[in-house]
Amino acid sequence: MSSFVKDVNEITKRINTPTTFYNAETLTVYWETSPEVIRSILPAPLTPGPRPLVHAFVANYPRTSFCEPYREAAVFVLAAYNGQPGTYCLSMPISDDIAMGLGREIYGFPKKMADISLQKEDHHIAGSVSRRGTEFFHVEAALSGKMNAADGESIISAHYGNGLPVFNMKYSKSPDGRGFDLGPLLIRQTASMDISVRTAAEVEIHLHDSPHDPWAELEVVRMLGGIYTVSNTVLERGEVLTAVDPEQFLPYSNLRWDWWN
Template sequence: MKRTTTPTTFYNAETLTVYWETSPGIIRRILPPPLEPGPRPLVQAFVADYPRTSFCEPYREAAIFVLAQYNGQLGSYCLSMPINDDIAMGLGREIYGFPKKMANISLSKEDQRISGSVSRRDIEFFRVKAALSGKMNAGDGQQILDKYYGDGLPVFNIKYSKSADGNGFDLPPLLIGQSTSMDISVLKAAEVEVTLSDSPHDPWAELEVVKLLGGIYTVSNTILLRGSVLAKVNPVNFLPYSYLRWDWYENEGGVS
């Protein structure tokens, strides 16, 4: 019981976050109702190293989000969150509904250059290289971030439990809103190169880069704040969007 009341804290978390603009049609296609596209088709992805936490061993994590809104409230909808620790994976999936999967994640820094990558099933589907130059790729990159992300947005997840008989859900899926509090000690803008590669199980490459805005590197003590239920989600409408947590294989008997 003591563990459940201890703040979920990441100490000296090192994070490289990159931002780009994609096609509005892609955002419309992948967002489940009741979420709607935000005012601009923005994508953010990060690679992070957590050298110490309050809840498990050190681990690394990555994620990709799209700008969305619910009842006029802007937020970031999480499409994928690769991770390399099983306990952190279970906590994120079970409590907040993050679509986490085990993966190989790298993040390294040498002087003013940083590189990171994410791979699963022998496919490296995300790679980023960054130069901590103090400026972003796009001249208006920082202005766009200030306008739409401000000091941070809540994360939207849909928390659900598949029915044991394979027919829908045990309970109605729930739209969860959840935020973080960051005490930032290092913050630098970065010019970045992003490589997205096709993967059948982790289709980050579907979020094509139309306009690369740039990156932000931070070192911070970050607290994961408690989430809240924003709405019950129509299970029939959500069903086609409920497969983000698993890999799917074609075989002679069909999809497994």
């Protein structure tokens, strides 16, 4: 019989169980935006990476170690902390409440519930992300084995290598709404991937402005292309890098909530 109170040994067992995604199907899109956009959206102590790169993904997770199958999307910008390269997560829409809670509460991912679609037919994939009646991201991809830009693969290899850590801000707003009762902490989090399928893709994306999900702010200056993968992926444990000044971070602290005028 289930209970509101869980056995400590069972809790320990779950803590020690790797957060794993089996046969994760992911379409990732890479583009260059303007350096000014990157500078305006990165909170200190993060700094822009050597190139104004953005990547977004739409994923289908048919089986995981921690909840039912679900779908997810996200958008990141290239960043650095004390010279260490990484990516800063600006938004992570998701279709499952348990996966949303895990990502927000433990790792600091800015997750919000959304309607997400990823459909593959032969060598064509379509993905979309919608919230509150607005489809703010749509991608069409042809699995041609090449990217939109001839140098797309080399740019991705040079700046992302075999994977970069994700930087997140973890914090808790105070109950009186006037600040934080858990001040912002910069978190570093990594993942390992065992990739069984990898195909380059030519992509076309549409970014539509939304007051709650402003992905369109990341204007496409130059499209590099996409990569479709199928993998077993393990989310590694995160670590705290440093405490962040609460007053400086306050303007950047609404990623996990909708903005109602």
